[in-house]
Amino acid sequence: MAKANERKHRIAIVGGGPGGYEAALAGAQLGAEVILIERAGVGGAAVLTDVVPSKSLIATASAAQSVRDSGKLGVQAFVPGGDGKPVRPEIAVNLAAVNKRLLAMAGAQSVDMLRSLEDAGVRVVQGEGRLDGPNAVVISTAAGGGGTDFDRIEADTIVVSVGSSPRELDSAKPDGERILTWKQLYDLPSVPEHLVVVGSGVTGAEFANAYRTLGSEVTLVSSRDQVLPGEDRDAAGVIEREFTRLGMQVMSKSRATSVTRTENGVLVELEDGRTIEATHCLMAVGSIPNTAGLGLAEAGVSLTDSGHIRVNKVARTNVPSIYAAGDCTDFFPLASVASMQGRTAIMHALGDFVRPIDLRNVAANVFTYPEIATVGWNENSLAEASDVAKAISHTIPLSVNPRAKMIGFTDGFVKLFAWKASGTVIGGVVVAHRASELIFPLALAVEHRLTVDQVASAFAVYPSMTGAITDAARALHQH
Secondary structure: OOOOOOOOOEEEEEOOOHHHHHHHHHHHHOOOEEEEEEOOOOOHHHHHOOHHHHHHHHHHHHHHHHHHHHHHHOOOOOEEOOOOOEEOOOOOOOHHHHHHHHHHHHHHHHHHHHHHHHHHOOEEEEOEEEEOOOOEEEEEOOHHHOOOEEEEEEOOEEEEOOOEEEOOEOOEOOOOOOEEOOOOHHHOOOOOOEEEEEOOOHHHHHHHHHHHHHOOEEEEEOOOOOOOOOOOHHHHHHHHHHHHHOOOEEEOOOOEEEEEEOOOOEEEEEOOOOEEEEOEEEEOOOEEEOOOOOOOOOOOOOEOOOOOEOOOOOOEOOOOOEEEOOOOEOOOOOHHHHHHHHHHHHHHHOOOOOOOOOHHHOEEEEOOOOEEEEEEOOHHHHHHOOOHHHEEEEEEEHHHOHHHHHHOOOOOEEEEEEEOOOOEEEEEEEEEOOHHHHOHHHHHHHHOOOEHHHHHHOOOOOOOOOHHHHHHHHHOOOO
16 A cells, blocks of 8 residues: 555546546546546547447437338338328438437536546546657647647656547548538538448448438448448348448449539549539548647657557557557557557556457447447458368358347348367357347357357347347357
């Protein structure tokens, strides 16, 4: 135990996103003196302009789609027409009200997080922070860091968690009105008549799905031969078929070269000479880390060519006193990973027990309709590692799952991967409504190296979607 007059370990955190927030809580819990510097609001972009509002918008779209699909369950919503015969009403979406709700919810979440930090004893400063060597942070309270430096904080440990911003192209410069990044969507007063989404990765696919469901005509421009190129190919195939069913136009193997404003909308030019006229365009072409001007290089921190901070499995940079977490690092860009990096960084810095982060154990989700949830090894990673022959897999289509039939959602599957020799579960893919909730049992199995027999021996409720997981595990039993 520290003596009463012994100085506490000082921690300075630059950026209050998921990584910085968790680092601050962990530091306070372990008895350190913690200061967190955040320019926009606690929670950062993840809470204010990215994860929380976007997933709230997607939840609204999913609710609308559920109502539309309820007819196949025998639920009929009819009103009498002028002739007395039933007329099926249209689903109406008030986008301005939706955006007002989700931004208010994001703001409230940020305030809740701020209160949690203050209750824990963390000092929170609104402003810009930049490193002044390996053991100090200089704070400016003016937006953009152009104000007067009012404080220089010396610290034993520094955590950088500044996130990332949407990548912008000179040939398709966002204007916040017609050409948009995902941060600018929440200013739209109404559902776009025709939205072109450039980029078919996770962000592009999620918003394309959401706005088509909300009522927009949507054209998805994909430079690859299939949407969601980084996902399981079977899973991506299910999503692309769903997009087509919804009436979305998917332009595969097409690359946008420019997007310009027209009198009433936008003109998207493709590499092959084709053009698309629409009312709005969403640019979903990746992100860049917010690491410029932070004094990282001057402090000796190693960066990648793209500006991401190089960190190891305990979130430490090459400078012993400096750690980093979240999308500004060269790790997996997920809020859950950022949070884990933040906690791990502080635990390591303060000498607490820490388990290095294994990206193979990270569960991830694509919030389309249906969702795609993944954890561990998959067919792509097994092939790249030349380990395909060492693994076994089994797929259970939801079309044979009784619970999926009951709720009328059978477009999807559960796929399980295990080592052939030991039967140890090494990965899984779930394509289903709320797959993000169903992946957790597989994440536990991967994290704790359970065998397929151990998974199969657990009781799943009948009928349930989780029954597909035990069914897949049972099918992989080795005699």
